[in-house]
Amino acid sequence: MLSAVLRRVFLSLLTLFFLAAFIFAATEILPGDALDVTLSADEMAMMPPERLAEMKRDLGLDRPAVERLGAFLLGVAQLDFGRTIISRAPVVDIVAYPLRNSLLLAGAVIVTALPLALILGVSAARWYRRPLDNVVSTGVIVGYSVPEFVIGTFLVMLFAVTWPLFPATITASTRDPALTLLAAAPLPVATILIGSIAYLARILRVGMVDALASDFVERLRLMGVPEWRVLLLHALPAAVVPSLMATALYAAALVSGIVVVELVFAYPGLGQELVRAVTRREVHVIQAIALASAAIVVVFNLLADLAILALDPRTRM
Amino acid sequence: MALPGTEPLVRCESLSIGYADADGGLVPVVSDVSFTIAPGEAVGIVGESGSGKSTLARALLGYRRAGSAFLGGRLFYRDTDMAAATVTPAVVALRGTAVAMVPQNPLASLTFHMPVGRQVVEVLRTRAGLGRAAAGDRMLELLRRTGLPEPTELARRYPHQLSGGQRQRVVIAAALACNPDLLVLDEPTTALDKTTEAQVLELVADLRRDSGAALVLVTHDLNVVARVCERVLVMKDGRIVEDGPVGRVFSRPRTAYARQLLGAALLIDPQRAPQARPRTAELLSLRDVAFSHARAGWFGRAPAVRRTLDQISVDVGRGEVLGVIGESGSGKTTLGLLLAGMLTPQAGAICFEGHPLAPHVADRTRDQRRRIQMVFQDPLSSLNPRQTVGSALIRPLRHFFGLDCTAAHERTAALLARLGMGPEYLDRFPRQLSGGQQQRVAIARAFAAEPDLLICDEITSALDASVQAQVLDHLLELQRGSAAAMLVITHDLSVIWKVAPRVIVLKDGHIVEQGATEAVFGHPKDRYTADLLESATLAARLVATA
Numbered sequence: 001m002l003s004a005v006l007r008r009v010f011l012s013l014l015t016l017f018f019l020a021a022f023i024f025a026a027t028e029i030l031p032g033d034a035l036d037v038t039l040s041a042d043e044m045a046m047m048p049p050e051r052l053a054e055m056k057r058d059l060g061l062d063r064p065a066v067e068r069l070g071a072f073l074l075g076v077a078q079l080d081f082g083r084t085i086i087s088r089a090p091v092v093d094i095v096a097y098p099l100r101n102s103l104l105l106a107g108a109v110i111v112t113a114l115p116l117a118l119i120l121g122v123s124a125a126r127w128y129r130r131p132l133d134n135v136v137s138t139g140v141i142v143g144y145s146v147p148e149f150v151i152g153t154f155l156v157m158l159f160a161v162t163w164p165l166f167p168a169t170i171t172a173s174t175r176d177p178a179l180t181l182l183a184a185a186p187l188p189v190a191t192i193l194i195g196s197i198a199y200l201a202r203i204l205r206v207g208m209v210d211a212l213a214s215d216f217v218e219r220l221r222l223m224g225v226p227e228w229r230v231l232l233l234h235a236l237p238a239a240v241v242p243s244l245m246a247t248a249l250y251a252a253a254l255v256s257g258i259v260v261v262e263l264v265f266a267y268p269g270l271g272q273e274l275v276r277a278v279t280r281r282e283v284h285v286i287q288a289i290a291l292a293s294a295a296i297v298v299v300f301n302l303l304a305d306l307a308i309l310a311l312d313p314r315t316r317m
Numbered sequence: 318m319a320l321p322g323t324e325p326l327v328r329c330e331s332l333s334i335g336y337a338d339a340d341g342g343l344v345p346v347v348s349d350v351s352f353t354i355a356p357g358e359a360v361g362i363v364g365e366s367g368s369g370k371s372t373l374a375r376a377l378l379g380y381r382r383a384g385s386a387f388l389g390g391r392l393f394y395r396d397t398d399m400a401a402a403t404v405t406p407a408v409v410a411l412r413g414t415a416v417a418m419v420p421q422n423p424l425a426s427l428t429f430h431m432p433v434g435r436q437v438v439e440v441l442r443t444r445a446g447l448g449r450a451a452a453g454d455r456m457l458e459l460l461r462r463t464g465l466p467e468p469t470e471l472a473r474r475y476p477h478q479l480s481g482g483q484r485q486r487v488v489i490a491a492a493l494a495c496n497p498d499l500l501v502l503d504e505p506t507t508a509l510d511k512t513t514e515a516q517v518l519e520l521v522a523d524l525r526r527d528s529g530a531a532l533v534l535v536t537h538d539l540n541v542v543a544r545v546c547e548r549v550l551v552m553k554d555g556r557i558v559e560d561g562p563v564g565r566v567f568s569r570p571r572t573a574y575a576r577q578l579l580g581a582a583l584l585i586d587p588q589r590a591p592q593a594r595p596r597t598a599e600l601l602s603l604r605d606v607a608f609s610h611a612r613a614g615w616f617g618r619a620p621a622v623r624r625t626l627d628q629i630s631v632d633v634g635r636g637e638v639l640g641v642i643g644e645s646g647s648g649k650t651t652l653g654l655l656l657a658g659m660l661t662p663q664a665g666a667i668c669f670e671g672h673p674l675a676p677h678v679a680d681r682t683r684d685q686r687r688r689i690q691m692v693f694q695d696p697l698s699s700l701n702p703r704q705t706v707g708s709a710l711i712r713p714l715r716h717f718f719g720l721d722c723t724a725a726h727e728r729t730a731a732l733l734a735r736l737g738m739g740p741e742y743l744d745r746f747p748r749q750l751s752g753g754q755q756q757r758v759a760i761a762r763a764f765a766a767e768p769d770l771l772i773c774d775e776i777t778s779a780l781d782a783s784v785q786a787q788v789l790d791h792l793l794e795l796q797r798g799s800a801a802a803m804l805v806i807t808h809d810l811s812v813i814w815k816v817a818p819r820v821i822v823l824k825d826g827h828i829v830e831q832g833a834t835e836a837v838f839g840h841p842k843d844r845y846t847a848d849l850l851e852s853a854t855l856a857a858r859l860v861a862t863a
Contacts, residue, residue, distance in 0.1 A: 128383075215425035222378055222420060223491065224412030225443055234428045241430075312430055313475040 001316045004309055012302045019294045020076045023287055024069050033061045034283040038085040059085065081288040095273065095288045097174045102262075102269035103296075104178055106254035108189050113196040114247075118236075120197065121204025125239075126231060128209055136201065143198030152191040152264040159187060174268040181268075188265040192258060196250070203246050207239035214238070241312045248304035249297065256293035324395070325353035326499055326531050327377060332390035332400060334372050334381065345388060347373050348555045356498065359525060359532040361542035361563070363578065364552035365781035371421065373552070374503045374535045376400065378416050379408035394499070413444040417492035418501040423485035424508055427476040433487045434460070434472025440494040459490040464520055482513035486520065493524060500525070501533045506541060510644035511808070512845075515852050518544050537782075539578060539856035543567070551575045567856060577783050579856065590835035591638075591818040599671070600802050601633040601656070601770060606665030608651055625651045626826045629665070633770070636800040640817030640834060642810060642849065648826040649806045653772045656804065657691045669770075687717045690763035694775040696755035700747040706733075706758050707743035713765045732761045735798070736791045753784035757791060764795050771796070774806045789815055810853040814838065822846050 030037070035056055036044070044052075056062050060071070075082060081091035124136040160168035172184040182189075211217065212235050220230045259271030266272070270289055277285035309315055332350045335343030347369040354360055364370045375381065376392060379399035392400040394416060397407050420426050427436055434456055441452035460468035463486040476484055485505065492500060502521065506514035522545055525532050534545055542549050542563060549566050551559035551574065558572045570576045609624040626648040633639050643649040654660045656667065658678030667674045669689070675681045681689075693699040700709055707729060714725040730740045736757045747755055756776055763771055773792070777785040793816055796803055805817050813820055813834060821831040822843065830843040841847040 215420060215422050216428045218382075219418075219420050219426040219488065220428075222375070222380055222412060222418045223440055223444065224409050224414065225439060229439070229443065234431070237430050238428070314429060314477045 001309070004316055005306065008302060008305045008309075012298050015298050016295055017073070019298070020073055020291055021069065023290050023294070024072050027283060027287060028065055028069075035059060035061055035085060037283050038281045040281075076291065081291075082284045084282050084284055086282075091284045091288045094277075094282075094285055095270075095292060098268060098270045098273035099292055100178070101174065101181060101267065102255045102258070102271065104182060105185065105188060105192070105258065105267065105269055106251060108182060108185075109192045109196050109254060110251050112189070113193055113200055117197050117200035117204055120201040122208055122231065122236065122239075124201070124205045125208030125212055128212070133205075136205070140198045140202045140205075143194045144202065146194075147260075148191055148195060148258070149260050149264055151194055152188070152261055155187050155191055156264075169266040170268065172268075185265070185267060188261050188267050191261050191264075192254065196254070199250060200243075200247060203243040204239060207241075207243045208235060210242075211235040211238040237311050241308055244304040244307050244311075245301070248300040252293075252297040252300040255296045256289075323355060326356045326358075326395065327352075327354040328391075328393040329353070330391045332373075332376065332392050333388035334369070334376055335386060335388045336372075337384040337386075343386060343388060346385075346555050347376070349390070350555075350557050351390075352550060352557060352560055354499070354531055354533065357529050357531050358548060359534070359546045361546035361549040362533065362535045362552060363537060363539060363542055363549060365537060365578075365783070367554075368552040369555040370535045370552050371503050374418070374501050374533060377499070377501050377533060378412050378418055379404060380412070380418075413440060413492075413497075414495040415497055416499045416501065417495070417497040419485075419488050419492050419503065419505055421503045422508060423488050423505070424481055426488050427484055429476055432473050432475055433479065433484075434468075437472075437487065437491045437494060440491045445495045455494070456490075459493060460487070462524070463487070463490045463493075464516070465490075480513075481509050482517060485509060485513075485517055489517075489520070489524070493528070496528060497530055499531045499533065501535070503535045504537070505534070507536070507538070510646070511849050511852055512644070514541070515848065521545060539567070540852055540854070543855040543858075544852075551578065580782075580786070590838075591814065591816060597635045597637070599632055600635045600637070600669070601631075602668045603629055603631045604666045604668075605630055606655065606662045606667065608648075608655060608660060608662045624663075624826050626655070626662075629826075629828060631821060631828070631831075633802050633804065635769070636796075636802055637819065638796065638803045638805060638817045640813035640820035641804060641806040641823060642808065642813055642820060642846075643823035644808050644849075646825075647823040649808075649823050650774055651826075652823070653691065653774045653804065653806050656770070656772055657689060658686075683717070687713075687766045688769040689772070690766050690768040690770070691772040691774065692756075692759050692763050692776050694778050696752065696759045696776075696779070697747055699759055700755060700762075702747055705744050705746055706750070709747075709758065710743075710762055710765050713762060717766050729761075729765070732765060733758075735795060736761050737787075751784070752780050753788055756780060756788050760788070760792055760795065764799060764801070767799065768801050771801050771803045772806070773803060775808070777812055778807070778809065785812070792816070810838070810849060822849075 027034070033056070035052070039047070053062075060068065079092060081095070083090055084094070120136050120140075124133040127133050156168045159165045166186050167184060168187070170181070170184050170188070172181045214235075217230055217235055220234060221227075256270060258269070259275060261267065262269045262271040263275070270292065274286065274289045277289065329350060329352050332347060333345050334347040335345045338344045346367075350373060362370045362373065372381075372385065376387070376399065377394070379392075379401075381387065387400045387402070390400065391398065394411060397411060398405070399408055399411075401408070427433060437456045437459060438452045441447045441455055442449070445452075445455075447455060456472060457468045460472060465471050465483060465486050471479070471483070476487075479487065489505075505521065506517050509517060518541060521532070521534075524530075532545070534542065536542060546563055548561065549559070549563045550557050551566065551572070553574045559566055559570065559575045566575060567579060570579055606626060606629040607624050608626040629652065631639070641649045641652060651660060655662050655676075658676065658681055661676040667676070669685065674685065678686060707726070710729040710732065711722070711725045714720045714728055715722075720728065726743075729743065733740065733742060738754065738757060742750070742754070742758075747758070750758065756779075760776070776792075777788055780788060789812065803816075805813065807813060817834055819832065820834045820837050822829050822837065822845070824845050830837055830841065830846050837846065838850060841850055
């Protein structure tokens with residue numbers, strides 16, 4: 001058991017190391033260095049060559065790539081992503097709060113979506129191909145296929161314009177306390193929630209249908225074991241195991257990939273920061289956000305792996 | 318046996334059960350079935366796959382699978398109506414308490430994420446109403462009673478950490494938790510090897526003697542019925558075609574179908590022993606061949622497990638049929654795969670016609686590949702579902718002999734005809750054929766290459782008894798005509814008795830016995846061979862002595 005856990009943790013760290021190296025290499029392969037990319041063509045033309053060379057030396061861009069890779073990886077290991085080229089602000093300070101805000105949004109969504117999806121998925125599977133299942137399955141397809149910007153706009157029209165219950169855009173700022181931010185964000189949460197419930201309920205329903213068709217469930221029913229025990233103690237853990245990996249990847253995607261929702265509601269998250277960094281060509285910020293997103297995928301994967309280890313004794317080899 | 322005047326435990330009157338088909342209609346799988354079971358009686362239900370025997374067994378608990386329904390008739394357990402339109406609370410109250418069932422697949426019948434002890438305790442607490450401490454004690458007692466070693470330690474293990482036989486014992490322990498009056502066992506030993514089967518059946522017989530419970534045992538294996546049951550019901554196509562004491566039905570079967578089932582049972586009659594042909598030139602010889610699946614990993618050493626095959630030395634003459642017996646895990650399939658070049662032995666030499674044979678199939682010449690062919694257990698998965706029978710058979714002819722289309726087509730039709738299948742089958746797809754026909758096509762495909770050695774790996778295991786005989790007859794006929802040598806790998810001793818004059822017995826990767834089939838079967842020298850024979854000939858001996 002312990003060795004299985006340690007192996008997975010080790011492999012996760014190894015993956016992170018390769019990811020960091022890959023992100024560095026990807027920016028390295030692109031034409032021009034960090035300074036060339038940051039400066040616009042006009043600024044480049046205006047600048048005397050000696051000044052440019054001097055700046056590159058100051059930034060350490062004249063050193064060989066391997067040396068810079070080493071410095072980059074060393075920095076990453078200490079959670080130091082350097083400073084932005086122009087304003088010389090520490091990248092960590094720029095990225096930290098948006099990252100927290102995105103995690104907050106994703107966390108709020110998952111915490112609300114999971115129980116609802118569980119109830120929907122389990123009851124749909126329990127009454128497989130009955131009216132309830134048909135309603136849930138159809139609803140799930142609709143909820144899953146309507147794009148988030150449509151749901152978002154619709155919710156804004158309904159709950160911010162027609163009945164002004166909630167603010168249409170986020171009034172809190174990036175560095176406000178977590179609760180202030182959440183209190184200001186019911187509409188973005190609700191927007192993502194609909195798709196999330198649909199997605200998670202769909203996976204759980206499939207897993208649960210499989211689990212309920214298994215031999216061990218038939219044996220329990222033949223033994224007259226109460227149905228709630230069969231559903232919740234036997235079938236549900238068996239259904240959750242195959243759904244965990246997909247859920248973890250979905251949660252990870254929520255953190256890094258809800259750019260549309262963040263823009264619609266002006267939510268100060270990672271997606272918005274990424275858009276800002278790209279338009280301002282802040283290479284180091286983009287690197288940090290890319291790495292943070294990748295790290296979240298790896299970490300959530302690891303968590304799912306550990307949860308599977310806890311739930312499925314067959315994997316503890 | 319039921320005493321006259323005693324109230325029957327189970328009363329079934331013209332019961333019919335149907336399954337929903339694709340059009341939404343109900344197709345009967347059990348039709349118009351009537352029988353009774355007396356308290357304490359042991360009844361076997363035999364029949365081939367699809368005869369409705371498992372459906373009937375589940376109906377005894379008032380249980381039907383999704384998509385099936387009772388179509389008519391009545392089924393009573395004492396006074397409770399088990400075949401009501403909806404499952405009544407009275408029926409559910411009986412399940413696990415008065416009537417318990419051990420379902421078909423012991424390997425998957427336990428919840429994989431729960432320690433086995435807790436699964437027995439669950440039944441004791443929810444069904445027998447015991448408290449936590451009492452249930453724990455009784456669980457250990459039940460595990461001990463079913464012959465499980467060190468119950469305290471074993472109860473904490475998960476199902477995958479137990480062997481198949483141990484898992485079956487845990488399922489039986491859970492079924493016995495409430496001292497049921499009727500125990501239904503559905504193919505309790507089919508997934509187990511012969512040695513474990515004997516132990517489990519002995520356990521069932523013992524438990525029944527102790528508890529006095531009635532027993533219903535569903536199986537396709539007449540030897541199992543002969544060992545445990547007093548009465549037997551023979552089912553065919555959802556109907557009971559025969560019902561009577563085991564001795565009477567086995568010795569004087571009234572229906573042709575029962576005779577056919579019994580005909581497939583192994584009877585060791587020296588007059589019907591397979592006849593060896595005179596020894597001919599050597600075709601194949603194996604010297605000290607060894608194989609192990611264990612390999613060193615990236616981080617770990619190779620685990621010190623026993624070898625799958627060890628010190629295997631065998632000779633096969635031209636045109637000789639050699640039988641290979643062994644139960645699952647004995648290494649018999651591995652032996653076939655080594656010869657076919659799908660696996661590479663770690664030690665030893667394989668000679669084909671006196672020349673060393675390259676271990677891997679890719680290193681063999683085209684001619685060597687043509688001359689060694691293989692037929693697998695599951696014909697459906699070894700035939701390409703998108704290829705017609707014709708194109709499956711024409712391919713080896715064109716590949717090995719470079720025949721043009723018309724010539725290949727003629728040869729194919731002739732080959733099929735020899736297997737008793739008309740040319741109209743050439744355009745069919747494998748799914749449109751029955752299991753026996755599929756296997757005959759697979760045999761035809763192997764013979765199309767005109768092999769010198771044919772490896773048959775459990776080719777009749779997936780087939781029903783009546784079809785088995787037919788396929789074996791055709792196989793033997795083709796083999797005699799072509800003078801190909803055959804290696805017949807099987808766990809079924811009656812197949813060997815029918816086709817193979819010489820036999821080797823494999824156990825744990827070693828050859829424990831070899832020689833003329835008549836001698837080995839008549840006077841087994843090894844204890845293991847004797848056990849295998851003992852359990853395989855029960856039904857036939859009953860026929861002979863009755």
